[in-house]
Amino acid sequence: MDMTEKNAKQLAYAGMVPFVILALGCWNDQFSLYAGRWLAGYAAVVLSFVGAVHWGIALVRPQEERRLLFSILPALSGWLVLMVSIRLALPALAIAFVMVWQTEREQYFSWLPDWYLQLRSRLTVAVAACLIIGWAGYLT
Numbered sequence: 001m002d003m004t005e006k007n008a009k010q011l012a013y014a015g016m017v018p019f020v021i022l023a024l025g026c027w028n029d030q031f032s033l034y035a036g037r038w039l040a041g042y043a044a045v046v047l048s049f050v051g052a053v054h055w056g057i058a059l060v061r062p063q064e065e066r067r068l069l070f071s072i073l074p075a076l077s078g079w080l081v082l083m084v085s086i087r088l089a090l091p092a093l094a095i096a097f098v099m100v101w102q103t104e105r106e107q108y109f110s111w112l113p114d115w116y117l118q119l120r121s122r123l124t125v126a127v128a129a130c131l132i133i134g135w136a137g138y139l140t
Contacts, residue, residue: 005115012123018042019130026137036086036138043093043131044078050100050120051075057111064111074100090135094128 022042025035051074058067074096081092101124104112 001115005113008116009119012119015046016123016126016130019127023130023134023137026134027140028137032138033086036090036134039131039134040082040086040089040093043090043097043127044082046127047078047093047096047100048075050097061111070103070107086138087135090131090138094131094135097124097127097131100124 019039019042022035022039025031026039028035051071053071054067055071058064058071077096078093081089081096084092101120104120105117
C-alpha cells in the first residue's frame with residue numbers, strides 16, 4: 001500500500017466519525033432536530049466531495065470531459081435535498097450516495113484504482129446505513 005492509498009483510507013474512515021455520531025444523535029429526543037440537520041448538511045458536503053473526484057479526473061484527462069457533468073450532479077442534488085424536510089432529506093441523501101457509487105461502478109471503474117472502488121463500496125454502505133439509522137431515529 002503506497003502513502004496516497006494509506007492516507008486516503010485514514011482520512012476517509014476518519015470522515016465517518018461525524019456520520020456515526022450524528023446518526024446516533026438523531027435518537028436523542030433533545031438533540032434529534034439538530035443532529036438530523038447537521039447529518040444532512042454533512043452528508044451533502046461529502047456528497048459534493050465525491051463528485052469532485054470526477055472533476056479532477058476530467059481536468060487531467062481531456063478525453064473524459066463528460067465527467068464534468070457527472071461531477072457536479074452530486075453537489076447539486078445534495079444542495080437541493082437540503083431544501084426539503086429532514087424526513088425526506090436523510091433517505092434521499094442515502095439514495096444519492098448509492099446512485100453515485102453505482103454510476104462509478106458501471107461507468108468509471110476502469111479509470112479508478114481498485115482500492116478506491118473497494119473503499120468507496122465500504123464507505124457507501126456505512127454512509128447509507130448512518131443516514132437510514134439517523135432517519136429512523138429522527139422519525140421516532
